[in-house]
Amino acid sequence: MKRLAQHALFWPSATLALLLLVNGVLNPSFLAISWRDGHLFGNLIDILNRAAPLMIVSLGMTLVIAIRGLDISVGAVVAIAAAVAALLVGGGFSADGAVASRYPLWFALGAALMVAMICGLWNGLLVVKAGMQPIVATLILMVAGRGVAQLLTGGQIITVYYPPYYVLGSGFLLGLPVALWIAALLWLVLQLLATRTGLGLFIRAIGGNPEAARVAGVRAADIALCVYTFCGLAAGVAGLIISSNVKSADANSAGQLLELDAILAVVLGGTALTGGRFSLAGTVLGALIIQTLTATIYSLGVPPEVNLVVKAVLVFAVMLLQSAEFRALVLRTVRARAGAA
C-alpha cells in the first residue's frame, strides 16, 4: 500500500477515481455505459471524447515544460489550425446537391497541421535562437495568432458542410471516439520515444540542468526546437478535432483559455513546472480530471454564472489533495489530535 502510494501516478489516479465516485453517488446514471448506434454511449464516453483535444495539447505542453519552457500560444494555434482547415475544406452544396470539399480533405488537414507546426517552430526559434523567455516568446503568438485566425476567417464563423470532416471530432472506431484513438496513438508514440530512445533522458537532462546537458554533448537547442514544433503540431491536431466536433471554425472562441487548462493538466499529472521530471501518463490523467470536473459541474446543474467559481474551488481542492506538503500537514494535525485524545 505504501509503495503504491509512492507511485508517481497514484495521486492523479486517486483524484480521478474520487471525482468519478462523487458523481456516481450524486447521480448513479453518471457512470452508466450503454451500446447505442453502433458505439459505446454514456457520460464517461463523452468525457473521454471531450478530453481528447485537451490530452493532445497537454502532451505537447508536457514536453515543453519538461525542458523548462512554456507555450501559452496553444489556444491561438488551435484557432489558426481550425480556421485553415475549415477554409480549405469549406464545402457546400453543389448544383446537383452532392456535397464536395473545396480542396481534397488530405490536403486541407495536411496544410492545417503544417501551419500549426510552423507556429510551433516560430515559438521555438524565438526561445532558442533569440533567447527570449518562453512565456514572453509564446505570448506574442498567443495574442497575434488569434488575430491571424480572425484575419483568415474574415471575422466570421466558418461553417463546414462536408460530413467526412466530422469524423475526427464525432466519429467512432471500434465503439470508441475517433478523437480518443488519436490521443491514445499520440501518447503511445511519445511514450515509446521517451522510454525506447534517448529522448527521455535528453529531455530530463535538459530540464534538470541545460548547461550540463549541452556540455555532455546533448544537442539541447535542436531538441528544444523539435519540442516546440511538436507542441504546435499537437495544438493543430486538437484544433482539427475541436472544429470537426462543432462543424465550424470560430476564430474568436476556438481553444480559448486552452493553454491554462493544458498547463493545469500537466501539473496535475505530476510534471514539475521547473522542468526535468515529467510524466506523459500523468498528463493524460490530468486532462481527464479537468474534463471530469467540467462534466461534474454540468451534472450537478450548477447555474452558468457561478460555473467558474465552482470550477476554481474544485481545482483548489484537487491541488490541495495532490500537494505532498498539505497531506503531510493534515497527517501531522490528525496525529497530534489523536495523541492529545
Next chain:
Amino acid sequence: MNDRAIVLEARGISRAFPGVQALAGVDLTLRAGEVHALMGQNGAGKSTLIKVLTGLCAPDAGQIKLLGREVSLHSPQQAQRLGVSAVHQESHLLPNLSVAENICAGRYPRRSWPRGGGIDWPETRRRARELLGRLGIDIDVTQLAGGLPAAVQQLAAVARAVAGDARVLILDEPTSSLDTDEVQALFRLIRTLRDQGVAILFVTHFLDQVYEVCDRMTVLRNGRLVGEYACSQLDARGLVAAMVGRELAETHKSTTPAPDTPDVPAALAARGLTRRGALKPVDVELRKGEVLGLAGLLGSGRTELARLLFALDSRDGGEIHVDGRDCRLEEPADALRLGLAYCPEDRKQDGIVAELSVRENIVLALQARMGLASFLNRGEQVALADRLVAALGIKTASIDTPIGQLSGGNQQKAIIARWLATNPRVLILDEPTRGVDIAAKQELMGEVMKLAADGTAVLFISAEIEEVVRVADRILVLRDRAKAGELPGGASEDAVYSLIAGGMTAGEA
C-alpha cells in the same frame, strides 16, 4: 595551549542517512582564539558534522555544549543567535544587493517610529563600514556584491558571518576557488578574527594551508574520529596516513617521454585559437598518449582555452584540427562526435544533472553521441555504470541514487566516468582534482596516466602546479590570456612559477 577557554564541545555525535552511517561517535572541541582544521577524505563526515553544528541536521545521538551549557541546535538561524556561524564553499551573498545590505541582512537597523520606522540606510552603511574596518577589509560598502571578485565576496561573507558577534566561525572550504594572493587575504582575516578570540573551524583539502594557518586539527575517516592533534605533532605525511588509513605511495610520472613522432598528425591541434576578451591567439598541439599540462593563474585563460577547444564558446578566430583534419567544430555535440571529452571546472553548474541518477549521469554523453537512432537499454546502462563505478571507486548507495546526494569528489568521479564511457581520443580535464580529497586525487591522477598510457591524449588543467608538474609530459603556461611559454615534462615547479610570474626564461627572451 590547552588552557584556552573551550567554546564549543561536541561529544559522541552520530548521524545516519539511509544506507550510510555518516557520523559515528565523533568528538570535536573548539577553543577561543584558535584555528582548528577539520580533515578527512570525501565522505569522511565533515559536511555532516558541519550540518549538525550549524543546526541544519539533527544528530541521532551525542551532545553539543556551547560555553559549557548543553544546547540543541535545530536551525541555522538559531545556531547563529547562539553564536555559531558558517561560511560555505561558494559564498552566498545576494548579488543584487550592496555589500552593506548583505552584511546587515536580517538585522537592519530601524529608524524610530516618528521618522517612519523604515530601514535606516545611513546607519546600515555605517555599521558595515565599521565592521569591515575592524576586520581590516577595504571594500566600498555601497557596491553591488555581484560585481565584486569572488575572493572579495568571500571576505564579505566572512564579515557577515561574524557580524552578529559569532563565537564560533565555521569555514567550509573557503579557499577552493581562490588563487594564492586571495588565499593570503583570507588568512589575514582569519588571523585577525582568531586574535579577537573567535574559535574557527577550518575545512579544506589543501594540506599546506592547514599548516599555514591552523593550530590544531581533528581528523575523521569513514564517519569516525581518528584523533585530535596539534599541528606541530603531526606532519603532512602523518596527516595523510591518518586520513586515508594507510601510507600513500605517491604517484609519479614514469620518466619515459612520449614518443616523438612528428609525422603522425596531432590528436588535437589548434592554431591561432582566439576569442575576444577571453583568449589571445594561442597554438596548442596535443599528441596521442601524451599528458599536456596547462598551468596559469586564475583568469590567465586556462578554462577559456579548454572551452574553446570543446566548442563550448564560439571562437573569433583560429582552426581546430582533430587527427590532422580541419574540423567544423561549432557545438559540444560536434566535439563529442569527434572523440573529444571535457570535464568542466564547475561541476555543479556545467557537470552534473543533480536530480538524475548516477547511472543516468554516467550514460548521458555516450547516449548523446549515439543520438536517437540507437538506445542503451536498461541492462546496458546498468552494466556500464556498474563497471565505471567500480573502476573509479565511486562511493554511492546505489547507481540509482540521484547524483546530487553524492559528495563532491564522487560527483567529480562520476563526471569523469561519463566521459570515459565514450572512449575519448582527447580528454580535457579542467581542475579535476578541485574539491577532491587527497586519496581520490591520487586515484584520479593515476587514472589520467593510465589513460595516456593507453593512447588517450590528455589536457590536464590545474591550479596546483605541483600536480601539473607531476603528471605532465609537457607543460603549457598561460599568462594574461596568452601563451607565456612551454616547458618539458619534469621541469621544476620553480620554472613553472617563474613563467607564470613573467620571469625571463629561454622561451621568452
